[in-house]
Amino acid sequence: MTDTFGVVLPAGGAGRRMGGDVPKQFRLLGGAPVLVQTLRAFARHPALGAAVVVVPAGEEAAAGARLREHGAAAAVVAGGPTRQASVANGVAALPADVNLVLVHDAVRPFVSADVVSRVVAAARAGGAAAAAVPVADTLRQGGAGPLFGETVPRDGLWAMQTPQGARRDWLVRAHANAGRSVATDEVGLLQGAGYPVRIVEGDARNLKLTRPSDWALAEALWPAWMRDEG
Ligand SMILES: Nc1ccn([C@@H]2O[C@H](COP(=O)(O)OP(=O)(O)OP(=O)(O)O)[C@@H](O)[C@H]2O)c(=O)n1
Numbered sequence: 325m326t327d328t329f330g331v332v333l334p335a336g337g338a339g340r341r342m343g344g345d346v347p348k349q350f351r352l353l354g355g356a357p358v359l360v361q362t363l364r365a366f367a368r369h370p371a372l373g374a375a376v377v378v379v380p381a382g383e384e385a386a387a388g389a390r391l392r393e394h395g396a397a398a399a400v401v402a403g404g405p406t407r408q409a410s411v412a413n414g415v416a417a418l419p420a421d422v423n424l425v426l427v428h429d430a431v432r433p434f435v436s437a438d439v440v441s442r443v444v445a446a447a448r449a450g451g452a453a454a455a456a457v458p459v460a461d462t463l464r465q466g467g468a469g470p471l472f473g474e475t476v477p478r479d480g481l482w483a484m485q486t487p488q489g490a491r492r493d494w495l496v497r498a499h500a501n502a503g504r505s506v507a508t509d510e511v512g513l514l515q516g517a518g519y520p521v522r523i524v525e526g527d528a529r530n531l532k533l534t535r536p537s538d539w540a541l542a543e544a545l546w547p548a549w550m551r552d553e554g
Pocket residue numbers: 333334335336337338339340341342349378403404405406407408410411429430431532533534
């Protein structure tokens with residue numbers, strides 16, 4: 325599978341900040357679970373070779389049934405206690421001939437084919453790459469009590485998104501190198517193992533559904549998104 329890539333979609337979280345009865349990755353957006361919509365975005369990409377979805381342990385059978393119900397296909401494996409552990413399980417479940425891996429949060433359904441293509445191309449050329457957007461807001465530390473502290477220069481700062489992609493051997497070694505330490509994303513792991521990661525321009529719409537206000541935004545954006553990307 326030299327010209328294709330594999331994707332791991334970590335969906336093993338509890339969605340505590342979003343709240344609600346159903347974890348956010350299984351909530352319906354545009355008539356299908358968010359996880360299915362995100363998987364569909366990758367399935368539309370011509371270079372996708374294999375997909376693995378990582379769900380909370382014990383939910384594998386139910387999640388597999390949900391995917392089939394919505395006509396989506398992927399291997400489904402159990403996650404771990406952290407995103408990093410879930411991603412490691414997903415990478416291990418990819419077919420042996422996948423040598424380029426993209427990791428993408430299952431709760432970022434607004435991922436465009438252009439962003440995926442840019443990450444794939446940059447990771448293929450440089451070994452690893454990740455989508456990010458330049459920080460747009462003024463950044464300031466919290467101070468003591470209710471007051472602001474120091475202003476932080478934002479020049480050269482990027483807000484990290486996913487997909488984050490790398491050669492499979494780099495990603496596997498980066499996970500092994502991390503041992504018991506936990507990084508919030510693949511770039512942190514890769515850099516910790518000494519691998520360079522290229523910056524790829526992401527997309528402001530590629531939001532991570534984290535809090536209830538993100539859900540309201542997602543529902544408002546969805547119809548136009550489907551017109552452009554669906
Ligand atoms: N043990 C975990 C934790 C998170 N994730 C996944 O990693 C992605 C990004 O995580 P985040 O938005 O922080 O999701 P949650 O951990 O579910 O959110 P919260 O921290 O609010 O509980 C999500 O698709 C989430 O399902 C995972 O696969 N395994």
